[in-house]
Amino acid sequence: MTGNIHFTASQAPSACNALVELVARYGNAPSDKADVVVALGGDGFMLQTLHAMQGRDMPVYGMNRGTVGFLMNTYSVDDLPERLAAAEEAVINPLRMRATCANGTCHEALAINEVSLLREGPQAAKLRIYVDGRLRMEELVCDGALVSTPAGSTAYNYSAHGPILPIGSEVLALTAIAPFRPRRWRGALLPKAAEVVIEVMNPERRPVMADADSRSFRHVTRVEIRSASDIRHHLLFDDGHGLAERLLREQFV
Template identity: 55%
Template sequence: MTATQEITRLALAVSDTPQALESAETMRDTQHFVSLEEADAVVVLGGDGFMLQTLHRMLDNGRVIPAYGINKGTVGFLMNRPRKGANLLSRVNRAKCFDVAPLAMTATTQDGETQHFRAINEVSLLRETRQTAKIEISIDDRVRIEELVSDGVLVATPAGSTAYNLSANGPILPLDSALIALTPISAFRPRHWRGAILPDRSRITFRVLEAEKRPVSVVADQRELRDVVSVELAIQHENSLGLLFDPGHALDERIVAEQFVF
């Protein structure tokens, strides 16, 4: 689907909240919906968490179409505002499409198991016990930090830079910046390291030090793997997702506005 192609067939993905279910019934009275396999775009009713679930579902199924979110949750950073009486199909066709590339993660556990996850917002490494984590950080096969002593560390995409990354005092990244954020979580050593902003072509490797004594888990959006010893990350441009936003409410504008919230 390109930006110039007209969208004629919509699918509908609905979270299980009463507000979303009620809105879905109203929409079905005026708009015909088809399956995800037949659709040109999907309308997502819910919050940011449900939007992430829907995007992951498309990634896992191997068919990715643009997603137009309508906020029926709380924050709704990835969603558009509800508008009563608006023609849904016209609204989707007027929307601006932004590409969001996921993080591809390969993680290895203490027992030698290897898992592959993808994350649209962020991948975070977190200590599992009261012991602080000790993590070696390499960028493009070069060790940059020999030992980060902290509660953990995360890597965020521009789309995820206003989520966990922001609460950990990481930078907000414009959507078209071609950057990723590397942000420590409650760093003890190096005490004054605030993180780094990296080109999105960078390959990041984390190696957990003293893994048995200081166990670490990894979370890719909402999927967790415990007791990891190494994690490798890279942006997967070939699997970019399309997020549709109303004119004047695009994600990059919201990213800029978020930096002036006190």
């Protein structure tokens, strides 16, 4: 397997140094000839790598050369082929976002973690929420709202007091960000197949941006979100430290 590993690294010095070490030890197969991609960096770089590998159906194994590294494994130069051979695989589907802007343009993007709507100005956003074509919330006054996958539920979603979702739970989290009215509403758990439509009320006075894994679009008026079941990302984790275990462990810290 050592000849079928493709290494890629972020621009961080620690990641670049790790790339030199690993390539010297194991070589570096071209990405189109590789069986596995090893990504060196942090969680943000892992998301970039997964997006870049979309449609390749190739597993990605991360080693942490960043800060948090929730999606990454511990860095070590030794025993990499053995670690890869014993690794646990997690398969995740991203979210597909379609955002309509005030000027009439439409934009599509994919999000492995979450799709979020955030106020752009000093005034709170006013949002109207539909689930599967049915109006569920007439008016949510807030700093924003997000829809998260299980894989992304420990990120922005958790910071906004949303629930951590077990991997494979077939649900999405709809979470309010700093809600003002209804003041105590913290969100909802939705079936994975649900389509969420969020409309922006008074977009001229209360502008809102939409973000899908750091791809942002300003002055949106309507955002449609659903799981992209036709796209599968394969993440590899060291044996005994899989994504399901990490999501469970995170609830007890």
